Amino acid sequence: MVSRQELHSLLAGEPVFEDLFCSLQVGPKFPTGAVRETREVVALARKFNAEVVRPRALDLDRKMHEEPDYLPWDFVEKANEWGFYSMWLPRLFGCRGVNMVSLSPFLEELSTSCLAMANLIGVHYLGVGTLSATWNLRLMNEIFREVARGEKTGRPCLISLAITEPSAGTDVEEVELVDRGKVTCVAKRVAGGLTINGSKVFISNGHLSTWHMVIAYTDLKRPSESTVVAAVKTGAKGFSFGRHEKKMGQRACPASELFFDDCFVPDAYVCIDQEREVGSSLRPKKKLAMQMIDYVVSTSRAGVCAFGSGAARGAYQEALQFAAETKIAGRPLINHEWAQCVLAEMYKNAALGRLAFAEANYANTLYGLFRLLLWKPFYYCMKYMPRFVIDRVVSPFLNLRLATRLARKFNFDWQKEDEYQRTSGWASLAKFVGSDAGVRNCQLAMELMGAAGLRQDHRVEKHLRDTKLLQIYEGTNQLNRLNLFKCLIARQFPQAEVFEAGEKEGK
Protein backbone atom coordinates (compact mmCIF):
# COMPACT_ATOMS: atom_id res chain seq x y z
CA MET A 1 0.00 0.00 0.00
CA VAL A 2 2.32 2.72 1.24
CA SER A 3 5.94 2.51 2.33
CA ARG A 4 6.82 2.57 6.02
CA GLN A 5 8.34 6.04 5.61
CA GLU A 6 5.28 7.37 3.76
CA LEU A 7 3.00 5.85 6.37
CA HIS A 8 4.84 7.68 9.12
CA SER A 9 4.74 11.04 7.41
CA LEU A 10 1.09 10.72 6.30
CA LEU A 11 -0.11 9.77 9.76
CA ALA A 12 1.92 12.47 11.46
CA GLY A 13 0.16 15.20 9.42
CA GLU A 14 -2.74 17.14 10.90
CA PRO A 15 -4.91 15.76 12.38
CA VAL A 16 -2.47 13.17 13.65
CA PHE A 17 -3.69 9.58 13.65
CA GLU A 18 -3.53 9.45 17.47
CA ASP A 19 -6.00 12.35 17.69
CA LEU A 20 -8.68 10.37 15.90
CA PHE A 21 -8.61 6.71 16.76
CA CYS A 22 -8.08 6.19 20.48
CA SER A 23 -10.54 3.25 20.42
CA LEU A 24 -8.62 1.50 17.65
CA GLN A 25 -5.34 1.89 19.46
CA VAL A 26 -6.61 0.95 22.88
CA GLY A 27 -8.17 -2.32 21.63
CA PRO A 28 -5.20 -4.68 21.95
CA LYS A 29 -3.97 -2.92 25.08
CA PHE A 30 -7.25 -3.12 26.99
CA PRO A 31 -7.33 -5.98 29.54
CA THR A 32 -10.05 -8.53 28.68
CA GLY A 33 -10.80 -8.78 32.38
CA ALA A 34 -11.87 -5.13 32.27
CA VAL A 35 -14.32 -5.84 29.43
CA ARG A 36 -15.99 -8.58 31.46
CA GLU A 37 -16.02 -6.31 34.49
CA THR A 38 -17.73 -3.55 32.49
CA ARG A 39 -20.53 -5.95 31.43
CA GLU A 40 -21.04 -6.86 35.09
CA VAL A 41 -21.11 -3.18 36.07
CA VAL A 42 -23.81 -2.41 33.48
CA ALA A 43 -25.88 -5.37 34.71
CA LEU A 44 -25.51 -4.16 38.30
CA ALA A 45 -26.47 -0.62 37.27
CA ARG A 46 -29.65 -1.95 35.65
CA LYS A 47 -30.56 -3.83 38.83
CA PHE A 48 -29.91 -0.76 41.03
CA ASN A 49 -31.83 1.40 38.59
CA ALA A 50 -34.86 -0.89 38.61
CA GLU A 51 -34.87 -1.45 42.38
CA VAL A 52 -33.77 1.92 43.77
CA VAL A 53 -33.46 4.79 41.30
CA ARG A 54 -36.50 4.62 39.03
CA PRO A 55 -39.09 3.95 41.74
CA ARG A 56 -37.91 6.96 43.80
CA ALA A 57 -36.96 9.48 41.11
CA LEU A 58 -40.19 11.47 40.79
CA ASP A 59 -41.02 11.43 44.50
CA LEU A 60 -37.57 12.64 45.49
CA ASP A 61 -37.68 15.40 42.87
CA ARG A 62 -41.07 16.57 44.22
CA LYS A 63 -39.84 16.37 47.82
CA MET A 64 -36.80 18.50 47.01
CA HIS A 65 -39.09 21.07 45.39
CA GLU A 66 -41.22 21.26 48.52
CA GLU A 67 -38.32 21.04 51.00
CA PRO A 68 -35.21 22.40 49.26
CA ASP A 69 -33.10 21.92 52.40
CA TYR A 70 -33.78 18.19 52.60
CA LEU A 71 -30.62 16.09 52.29
CA PRO A 72 -31.13 12.73 50.55
CA TRP A 73 -29.16 10.67 53.09
CA ASP A 74 -31.41 7.66 52.55
CA PHE A 75 -30.32 7.40 48.92
CA VAL A 76 -26.65 8.02 49.78
CA GLU A 77 -26.80 5.28 52.41
CA LYS A 78 -28.36 2.91 49.89
CA ALA A 79 -25.63 3.65 47.32
CA ASN A 80 -23.04 3.19 50.08
CA GLU A 81 -24.60 -0.16 50.97
CA TRP A 82 -24.30 -1.27 47.36
CA GLY A 83 -20.62 -0.29 47.44
CA PHE A 84 -20.75 2.46 44.82
CA TYR A 85 -18.50 4.97 46.60
CA SER A 86 -15.43 2.73 46.68
CA MET A 87 -16.17 0.48 43.72
CA TRP A 88 -14.01 2.43 41.26
CA LEU A 89 -11.18 3.23 43.70
CA PRO A 90 -8.01 1.14 43.27
CA ARG A 91 -7.43 -2.01 45.33
CA LEU A 92 -4.09 -0.43 46.12
CA PHE A 93 -6.00 1.71 48.63
CA GLY A 94 -8.09 -1.07 50.12
CA CYS A 95 -11.03 -0.52 47.74
CA ARG A 96 -12.83 -2.60 45.10
CA GLY A 97 -10.69 -1.56 42.13
CA VAL A 98 -13.21 -1.91 39.30
CA ASN A 99 -11.84 -0.26 36.14
CA MET A 100 -12.62 3.44 35.81
CA VAL A 101 -13.79 3.16 32.20
CA SER A 102 -16.85 1.26 33.42
CA LEU A 103 -17.98 4.18 35.59
CA SER A 104 -19.38 6.05 32.56
CA PRO A 105 -21.72 3.28 31.33
CA PHE A 106 -22.82 2.87 34.96
CA LEU A 107 -23.73 6.57 35.18
CA GLU A 108 -25.43 6.40 31.80
CA GLU A 109 -27.72 3.61 33.00
CA LEU A 110 -28.75 5.49 36.15
CA SER A 111 -29.30 8.72 34.22
CA THR A 112 -31.95 7.07 32.05
CA SER A 113 -34.12 7.33 35.17
CA CYS A 114 -32.65 10.12 37.31
CA LEU A 115 -29.66 12.27 36.58
CA ALA A 116 -29.68 13.77 40.08
CA MET A 117 -29.28 10.39 41.75
CA ALA A 118 -26.62 9.41 39.23
CA ASN A 119 -24.79 12.59 40.20
CA LEU A 120 -25.09 11.83 43.93
CA ILE A 121 -22.72 8.97 43.10
CA GLY A 122 -20.86 10.38 40.07
CA VAL A 123 -19.74 13.69 41.54
CA HIS A 124 -18.00 11.87 44.40
CA TYR A 125 -15.57 10.70 41.71
CA LEU A 126 -14.91 14.35 40.77
CA GLY A 127 -13.47 14.77 44.27
CA VAL A 128 -11.68 11.44 43.92
CA GLY A 129 -10.24 12.53 40.56
CA THR A 130 -8.97 15.79 42.04
CA LEU A 131 -7.12 14.10 44.86
CA SER A 132 -5.78 11.52 42.40
CA ALA A 133 -4.53 14.23 40.04
CA THR A 134 -2.29 15.60 42.78
CA TRP A 135 -0.68 12.13 42.95
CA ASN A 136 -0.34 12.49 46.70
CA LEU A 137 -0.29 8.73 47.36
CA ARG A 138 -0.14 9.06 51.13
CA LEU A 139 -3.32 11.13 51.29
CA MET A 140 -5.04 8.95 48.70
CA ASN A 141 -4.14 5.96 50.85
CA GLU A 142 -5.63 7.61 53.92
CA ILE A 143 -8.79 9.13 52.45
CA PHE A 144 -9.75 6.34 50.03
CA ARG A 145 -9.36 3.80 52.84
CA GLU A 146 -11.74 5.95 54.88
CA VAL A 147 -14.26 5.70 52.01
CA ALA A 148 -13.90 1.90 52.03
CA ARG A 149 -14.31 1.79 55.82
CA GLY A 150 -17.40 3.96 55.49
CA GLU A 151 -18.97 1.25 53.37
CA LYS A 152 -18.23 -1.41 55.97
CA THR A 153 -19.56 0.67 58.87
CA GLY A 154 -22.55 2.07 56.98
CA ARG A 155 -21.34 5.66 57.44
CA PRO A 156 -20.86 7.10 53.93
CA CYS A 157 -17.61 9.00 53.33
CA LEU A 158 -17.99 11.16 50.22
CA ILE A 159 -15.53 13.57 48.64
CA SER A 160 -16.42 16.86 46.93
CA LEU A 161 -14.46 19.23 44.74
CA ALA A 162 -14.64 22.93 45.67
CA ILE A 163 -13.19 25.14 42.96
CA THR A 164 -15.97 27.54 41.86
CA GLU A 165 -16.10 30.90 43.62
CA PRO A 166 -18.90 33.48 43.73
CA SER A 167 -17.19 35.56 41.05
CA ALA A 168 -15.11 32.96 39.20
CA GLY A 169 -16.66 29.96 37.46
CA THR A 170 -15.41 29.47 33.91
CA ASP A 171 -12.14 31.22 34.73
CA VAL A 172 -11.01 28.74 37.38
CA GLU A 173 -11.46 25.79 35.02
CA GLU A 174 -8.86 27.06 32.58
CA VAL A 175 -5.30 27.98 33.49
CA GLU A 176 -5.10 30.57 30.71
CA LEU A 177 -8.10 32.42 32.18
CA VAL A 178 -7.58 32.09 35.90
CA ASP A 179 -5.16 35.03 36.19
CA ARG A 180 -7.77 37.42 34.86
CA GLY A 181 -10.56 35.92 36.97
CA LYS A 182 -11.65 37.41 40.26
CA VAL A 183 -10.54 34.60 42.54
CA THR A 184 -10.57 35.42 46.24
CA CYS A 185 -10.04 32.11 48.03
CA VAL A 186 -6.60 32.66 49.51
CA ALA A 187 -4.25 30.25 51.27
CA LYS A 188 -1.65 31.74 53.60
CA ARG A 189 1.34 29.71 54.71
CA VAL A 190 1.66 29.61 58.51
CA ALA A 191 3.70 27.44 60.86
CA GLY A 192 2.76 23.81 60.28
CA GLY A 193 0.31 24.36 57.44
CA LEU A 194 -1.98 26.82 55.69
CA THR A 195 -4.96 28.96 56.61
CA ILE A 196 -7.71 29.34 54.02
CA ASN A 197 -10.04 32.31 53.74
CA GLY A 198 -12.84 32.76 51.21
CA SER A 199 -15.91 30.97 49.95
CA LYS A 200 -17.02 28.49 47.31
CA VAL A 201 -20.40 28.12 45.63
CA PHE A 202 -22.37 25.47 43.75
CA ILE A 203 -20.41 22.61 45.30
CA SER A 204 -22.21 19.39 44.41
CA ASN A 205 -22.68 17.04 47.36
CA GLY A 206 -21.08 19.71 49.58
CA HIS A 207 -23.38 19.13 52.57
CA LEU A 208 -23.15 15.35 52.11
CA SER A 209 -19.38 15.04 51.87
CA THR A 210 -16.88 14.23 54.59
CA TRP A 211 -13.88 15.49 52.65
CA HIS A 212 -13.62 18.53 50.39
CA MET A 213 -10.82 19.05 47.90
CA VAL A 214 -10.51 22.81 48.16
CA ILE A 215 -8.67 24.82 45.52
CA ALA A 216 -7.10 28.01 46.87
CA TYR A 217 -4.26 30.29 45.78
CA THR A 218 -1.26 31.49 47.75
CA ASP A 219 -0.88 34.54 45.50
CA LEU A 220 -4.12 36.05 44.22
CA LYS A 221 -2.22 38.12 41.64
CA ARG A 222 -0.94 35.01 39.89
CA PRO A 223 -3.26 32.13 40.77
CA SER A 224 -2.14 30.05 37.78
CA GLU A 225 1.27 29.70 39.43
CA SER A 226 0.22 29.43 43.05
CA THR A 227 -2.54 26.84 43.19
CA VAL A 228 -2.99 24.77 46.31
CA VAL A 229 -5.23 21.72 46.69
CA ALA A 230 -6.13 21.18 50.34
CA ALA A 231 -8.14 18.36 51.90
CA VAL A 232 -10.59 19.89 54.38
CA LYS A 233 -12.77 17.69 56.53
CA THR A 234 -16.33 18.54 57.50
CA GLY A 235 -16.23 19.81 61.06
CA ALA A 236 -12.79 21.44 60.72
CA LYS A 237 -12.42 24.68 62.68
CA GLY A 238 -13.11 27.71 60.48
CA PHE A 239 -15.04 25.68 57.89
CA SER A 240 -18.83 25.98 57.57
CA PHE A 241 -21.69 25.38 55.16
CA GLY A 242 -24.01 28.05 53.76
CA ARG A 243 -27.25 27.54 51.87
CA HIS A 244 -28.22 24.96 49.22
CA GLU A 245 -28.99 26.44 45.84
CA LYS A 246 -32.62 26.17 44.72
CA LYS A 247 -32.05 24.80 41.21
CA MET A 248 -34.35 24.08 38.27
CA GLY A 249 -33.02 20.52 37.95
CA GLN A 250 -30.93 17.81 39.58
CA ARG A 251 -32.68 18.92 42.74
CA ALA A 252 -31.79 15.82 44.72
CA CYS A 253 -28.08 16.57 44.38
CA PRO A 254 -27.37 19.54 46.69
CA ALA A 255 -25.21 22.40 45.41
CA SER A 256 -23.72 23.96 48.51
CA GLU A 257 -22.00 27.12 49.64
CA LEU A 258 -18.80 26.57 51.65
CA PHE A 259 -17.16 29.18 53.88
CA PHE A 260 -13.56 29.28 55.08
CA ASP A 261 -12.71 31.64 57.88
CA ASP A 262 -9.06 31.24 58.92
CA CYS A 263 -9.52 27.53 58.34
CA PHE A 264 -6.26 25.84 59.32
CA VAL A 265 -5.07 22.95 57.13
CA PRO A 266 -2.06 21.07 58.54
CA ASP A 267 0.79 20.33 56.11
CA ALA A 268 -0.20 16.67 56.13
CA TYR A 269 -3.51 17.59 54.45
CA VAL A 270 -2.10 19.85 51.76
CA CYS A 271 -2.45 17.56 48.75
CA ILE A 272 -0.24 19.72 46.58
CA ASP A 273 1.25 23.18 46.82
CA GLN A 274 2.21 24.20 43.31
CA GLU A 275 4.92 26.68 44.30
CA ARG A 276 6.64 24.19 46.56
CA GLU A 277 6.27 21.28 44.17
CA VAL A 278 7.73 23.00 41.19
CA GLY A 279 11.30 22.54 42.42
CA SER A 280 11.06 18.83 41.74
CA SER A 281 9.19 19.17 38.47
CA LEU A 282 10.74 19.56 35.06
CA ARG A 283 7.78 21.64 33.96
CA PRO A 284 7.15 25.38 34.20
CA LYS A 285 4.67 26.26 36.96
CA LYS A 286 1.66 26.95 34.73
CA LYS A 287 2.09 23.62 32.98
CA LEU A 288 1.80 21.77 36.25
CA ALA A 289 -1.55 23.44 37.02
CA MET A 290 -2.70 22.75 33.47
CA GLN A 291 -1.80 19.07 33.73
CA MET A 292 -3.54 18.74 37.08
CA ILE A 293 -6.77 20.35 35.81
CA ASP A 294 -6.63 18.34 32.60
CA TYR A 295 -6.21 15.05 34.47
CA VAL A 296 -9.39 15.87 36.43
CA VAL A 297 -11.65 17.33 33.76
CA SER A 298 -10.65 14.77 31.16
CA THR A 299 -12.36 12.12 33.27
CA SER A 300 -15.17 14.21 34.76
CA ARG A 301 -16.26 15.67 31.40
CA ALA A 302 -16.53 12.13 30.02
CA GLY A 303 -18.79 11.47 33.02
CA VAL A 304 -20.94 14.49 32.17
CA CYS A 305 -21.28 13.09 28.66
CA ALA A 306 -22.46 9.81 30.19
CA PHE A 307 -25.10 11.69 32.22
CA GLY A 308 -26.29 13.48 29.05
CA SER A 309 -26.33 10.29 26.98
CA GLY A 310 -28.32 8.54 29.71
CA ALA A 311 -30.89 11.34 29.83
CA ALA A 312 -31.01 11.29 26.01
CA ARG A 313 -31.77 7.56 26.17
CA GLY A 314 -34.31 8.07 28.95
CA ALA A 315 -36.20 10.69 26.88
CA TYR A 316 -35.99 8.42 23.81
CA GLN A 317 -37.45 5.47 25.74
CA GLU A 318 -40.36 7.56 27.02
CA ALA A 319 -41.07 8.84 23.51
CA LEU A 320 -40.84 5.34 22.03
CA GLN A 321 -43.28 3.94 24.55
CA PHE A 322 -45.65 6.85 23.99
CA ALA A 323 -45.47 6.38 20.22
CA ALA A 324 -46.22 2.67 20.58
CA GLU A 325 -49.22 3.24 22.85
CA THR A 326 -50.81 6.28 21.17
CA LYS A 327 -53.01 6.36 18.08
CA ILE A 328 -52.95 9.40 15.80
CA ALA A 329 -55.33 9.64 12.82
CA GLY A 330 -56.42 6.06 13.40
CA ARG A 331 -52.91 4.58 13.32
CA PRO A 332 -50.34 3.99 16.05
CA LEU A 333 -48.01 6.99 16.18
CA ILE A 334 -45.05 4.66 15.79
CA ASN A 335 -46.28 3.74 12.27
CA HIS A 336 -46.16 7.34 11.03
CA GLU A 337 -42.98 7.91 9.05
CA TRP A 338 -42.36 11.37 10.53
CA ALA A 339 -42.46 9.84 14.02
CA GLN A 340 -40.04 7.11 12.94
CA CYS A 341 -37.65 9.82 11.70
CA VAL A 342 -37.86 11.62 15.08
CA LEU A 343 -37.23 8.36 16.97
CA ALA A 344 -34.29 7.49 14.71
CA GLU A 345 -32.82 10.94 15.35
CA MET A 346 -33.20 10.44 19.10
CA TYR A 347 -31.62 6.99 18.95
CA LYS A 348 -28.71 8.49 17.01
CA ASN A 349 -28.21 11.29 19.58
CA ALA A 350 -28.03 8.84 22.49
CA ALA A 351 -25.72 6.47 20.58
CA LEU A 352 -23.33 9.25 19.52
CA GLY A 353 -23.16 10.45 23.12
CA ARG A 354 -22.12 6.95 24.18
CA LEU A 355 -19.44 6.78 21.47
CA ALA A 356 -18.12 10.18 22.54
CA PHE A 357 -17.65 9.26 26.21
CA ALA A 358 -16.15 5.91 25.24
CA GLU A 359 -13.58 7.62 23.02
CA ALA A 360 -12.77 10.19 25.72
CA ASN A 361 -12.24 7.36 28.21
CA TYR A 362 -10.01 5.49 25.77
CA ALA A 363 -7.92 8.67 25.49
CA ASN A 364 -7.70 8.66 29.31
CA THR A 365 -6.62 5.02 29.15
CA LEU A 366 -3.86 5.72 26.68
CA TYR A 367 -2.62 9.08 27.93
CA GLY A 368 -4.44 10.19 31.09
CA LEU A 369 -5.56 9.29 34.59
CA PHE A 370 -6.31 5.62 33.81
CA ARG A 371 -3.01 4.93 32.05
CA LEU A 372 -1.26 3.01 34.80
CA LEU A 373 -4.37 1.39 36.25
CA LEU A 374 -5.32 -0.14 32.91
CA TRP A 375 -1.82 -1.10 31.83
CA LYS A 376 -2.29 -4.88 31.53
CA PRO A 377 0.54 -6.06 33.84
CA PHE A 378 -0.47 -3.54 36.51
CA TYR A 379 -4.19 -4.25 36.12
CA TYR A 380 -3.81 -8.02 36.60
CA CYS A 381 -1.24 -7.62 39.35
CA MET A 382 -3.66 -5.40 41.28
CA LYS A 383 -6.64 -7.63 40.56
CA TYR A 384 -5.06 -10.78 41.92
CA MET A 385 -2.61 -9.53 44.54
CA PRO A 386 -3.71 -10.91 47.94
CA ARG A 387 -5.25 -8.28 50.17
CA PHE A 388 -2.76 -8.90 53.00
CA VAL A 389 0.18 -8.15 50.65
CA ILE A 390 -1.46 -4.86 49.68
CA ASP A 391 -2.13 -3.95 53.29
CA ARG A 392 1.18 -5.04 54.78
CA VAL A 393 3.67 -4.36 51.99
CA VAL A 394 2.26 -1.96 49.40
CA SER A 395 0.34 0.35 51.72
CA PRO A 396 3.35 1.30 53.92
CA PHE A 397 5.32 2.03 50.73
CA LEU A 398 2.57 4.38 49.49
CA ASN A 399 2.96 6.40 52.67
CA LEU A 400 6.58 7.22 51.87
CA ARG A 401 7.44 10.56 50.27
CA LEU A 402 9.40 8.63 47.69
CA ALA A 403 6.22 6.96 46.39
CA THR A 404 4.53 10.32 45.79
CA ARG A 405 7.68 11.69 44.17
CA LEU A 406 7.86 8.76 41.78
CA ALA A 407 4.16 9.06 40.93
CA ARG A 408 4.58 12.77 40.20
CA LYS A 409 7.67 12.16 38.11
CA PHE A 410 5.82 9.60 36.01
CA ASN A 411 2.56 11.51 35.70
CA PHE A 412 3.70 15.13 35.49
CA ASP A 413 7.23 15.11 34.13
CA TRP A 414 6.81 12.29 31.67
CA GLN A 415 3.41 13.20 30.30
CA LYS A 416 3.86 14.85 26.92
CA GLU A 417 2.02 18.04 26.03
CA ASP A 418 0.21 16.48 23.07
CA GLU A 419 -0.96 13.67 25.38
CA TYR A 420 -2.79 15.88 27.83
CA GLN A 421 -4.11 18.05 25.02
CA ARG A 422 -5.56 14.95 23.40
CA THR A 423 -7.33 13.77 26.57
CA SER A 424 -8.55 17.29 27.30
CA GLY A 425 -9.76 17.92 23.72
CA TRP A 426 -11.69 14.64 23.55
CA ALA A 427 -13.20 15.21 26.99
CA SER A 428 -14.47 18.64 25.94
CA LEU A 429 -15.90 17.19 22.74
CA ALA A 430 -17.65 14.46 24.73
CA LYS A 431 -18.95 16.98 27.27
CA PHE A 432 -20.82 19.13 24.80
CA VAL A 433 -21.89 16.24 22.55
CA GLY A 434 -23.46 14.37 25.48
CA SER A 435 -25.09 17.34 27.20
CA ASP A 436 -26.43 18.79 23.93
CA ALA A 437 -27.75 15.32 22.99
CA GLY A 438 -29.61 15.13 26.30
CA VAL A 439 -31.27 18.53 25.88
CA ARG A 440 -32.06 17.91 22.20
CA ASN A 441 -33.71 14.55 22.88
CA CYS A 442 -35.89 16.04 25.60
CA GLN A 443 -37.06 18.71 23.16
CA LEU A 444 -37.74 16.10 20.47
CA ALA A 445 -39.62 13.90 22.93
CA MET A 446 -41.80 16.86 23.92
CA GLU A 447 -42.52 17.67 20.28
CA LEU A 448 -43.49 14.07 19.62
CA MET A 449 -45.59 13.67 22.74
CA GLY A 450 -47.38 17.03 22.75
CA ALA A 451 -48.95 17.97 26.09
CA ALA A 452 -48.28 14.50 27.50
CA GLY A 453 -44.56 15.28 27.37
CA LEU A 454 -45.08 18.10 29.87
CA ARG A 455 -46.68 15.85 32.47
CA GLN A 456 -44.43 14.91 35.36
CA ASP A 457 -45.27 11.21 35.26
CA HIS A 458 -43.86 10.93 31.72
CA ARG A 459 -40.49 12.03 33.18
CA VAL A 460 -39.40 14.00 30.10
CA GLU A 461 -39.87 17.40 31.74
CA LYS A 462 -37.64 16.22 34.62
CA HIS A 463 -35.03 14.95 32.17
CA LEU A 464 -35.07 18.37 30.47
CA ARG A 465 -34.67 20.28 33.76
CA ASP A 466 -31.88 17.92 34.84
CA THR A 467 -30.03 17.86 31.53
CA LYS A 468 -29.98 21.61 31.03
CA LEU A 469 -27.57 21.91 33.98
CA LEU A 470 -25.06 19.70 32.21
CA GLN A 471 -24.52 22.39 29.58
CA ILE A 472 -23.28 24.67 32.36
CA TYR A 473 -21.18 22.73 34.85
CA GLU A 474 -17.75 21.23 34.26
CA GLY A 475 -17.13 24.39 32.24
CA THR A 476 -19.92 25.79 30.09
CA ASN A 477 -20.31 24.24 26.65
CA GLN A 478 -18.92 27.44 25.16
CA LEU A 479 -15.73 27.03 27.23
CA ASN A 480 -15.51 23.40 26.16
CA ARG A 481 -15.81 24.35 22.49
CA LEU A 482 -12.97 26.83 23.00
CA ASN A 483 -10.93 24.16 24.77
CA LEU A 484 -11.48 21.74 21.89
CA PHE A 485 -10.28 24.44 19.53
CA LYS A 486 -7.21 25.01 21.68
CA CYS A 487 -6.33 21.33 22.12
CA LEU A 488 -7.20 19.75 18.78
CA ILE A 489 -7.47 22.53 16.17
CA ALA A 490 -5.13 25.37 17.09
CA ARG A 491 -2.09 23.13 16.73
CA GLN A 492 -2.57 23.43 12.98
CA PHE A 493 -2.69 27.22 13.20
CA PRO A 494 0.04 28.47 15.53
CA GLN A 495 -0.97 32.05 14.66
CA ALA A 496 -4.44 31.53 16.20
CA GLU A 497 -4.91 33.19 19.59
CA VAL A 498 -6.61 30.95 22.10
CA PHE A 499 -8.15 32.08 25.39
CA GLU A 500 -7.14 35.71 24.98
CA ALA A 501 -6.57 36.58 28.61
CA GLY A 502 -7.13 40.33 28.33
CA GLU A 503 -6.38 42.77 31.11
CA LYS A 504 -7.21 41.87 34.67
CA GLU A 505 -9.70 44.34 36.07
CA GLY A 506 -8.18 46.80 38.48
CA LYS A 507 -4.63 46.06 37.39
Ligand SMILES: Cc1cc2nc3c(=O)[nH]c(=O)nc-3n(C[C@H](O)[C@H](O)[C@H](O)COP(=O)(O)OP(=O)(O)OC[C@H]3O[C@@H](n4cnc5c(N)ncnc54)[C@H](O)[C@@H]3O)c2cc1C
Ligand atom coordinates in the same frame (compact mmCIF):
# COMPACT_ATOMS: atom_id res chain seq x y z
C1 LIG B 1 -25.63 22.16 39.28
C2 LIG B 1 -24.22 22.63 39.36
C3 LIG B 1 -23.29 21.88 40.04
C4 LIG B 1 -21.97 22.32 40.15
N1 LIG B 1 -21.07 21.58 40.87
C5 LIG B 1 -19.84 22.08 41.10
C6 LIG B 1 -18.92 21.39 41.96
O1 LIG B 1 -19.19 20.30 42.43
N2 LIG B 1 -17.73 21.96 42.23
C7 LIG B 1 -17.37 23.17 41.70
O2 LIG B 1 -16.30 23.64 42.00
N3 LIG B 1 -18.21 23.84 40.86
C8 LIG B 1 -19.43 23.33 40.55
N4 LIG B 1 -20.30 24.01 39.73
C9 LIG B 1 -19.89 25.27 39.13
C10 LIG B 1 -19.68 25.17 37.63
O3 LIG B 1 -18.50 24.46 37.34
C11 LIG B 1 -19.73 26.58 37.03
O4 LIG B 1 -21.07 27.02 37.13
C12 LIG B 1 -19.29 26.62 35.59
O5 LIG B 1 -17.91 26.43 35.49
C13 LIG B 1 -19.64 27.95 34.91
O6 LIG B 1 -19.23 29.03 35.67
P1 LIG B 1 -20.24 30.25 35.97
O7 LIG B 1 -21.55 29.64 36.34
O8 LIG B 1 -19.60 31.15 36.95
O9 LIG B 1 -20.42 30.98 34.58
P2 LIG B 1 -19.55 32.19 34.05
O10 LIG B 1 -18.12 31.84 34.08
O11 LIG B 1 -19.96 33.43 34.75
O12 LIG B 1 -20.02 32.24 32.54
C14 LIG B 1 -21.16 33.04 32.11
C15 LIG B 1 -21.18 33.03 30.59
O13 LIG B 1 -19.97 33.62 30.04
C16 LIG B 1 -19.33 32.69 29.16
N5 LIG B 1 -17.88 32.80 29.31
C17 LIG B 1 -17.20 32.91 30.45
N6 LIG B 1 -15.88 33.02 30.19
C18 LIG B 1 -15.73 32.94 28.84
C19 LIG B 1 -14.62 33.02 27.94
N7 LIG B 1 -13.39 33.20 28.37
N8 LIG B 1 -14.85 32.95 26.63
C20 LIG B 1 -16.11 32.81 26.15
N9 LIG B 1 -17.20 32.75 26.96
C21 LIG B 1 -17.02 32.82 28.28
C22 LIG B 1 -19.82 31.33 29.60
O14 LIG B 1 -19.73 30.39 28.57
C23 LIG B 1 -21.26 31.63 29.99
O15 LIG B 1 -22.05 31.68 28.83
C24 LIG B 1 -21.60 23.55 39.55
C25 LIG B 1 -22.54 24.28 38.83
C26 LIG B 1 -23.84 23.84 38.72
C27 LIG B 1 -24.83 24.65 37.92
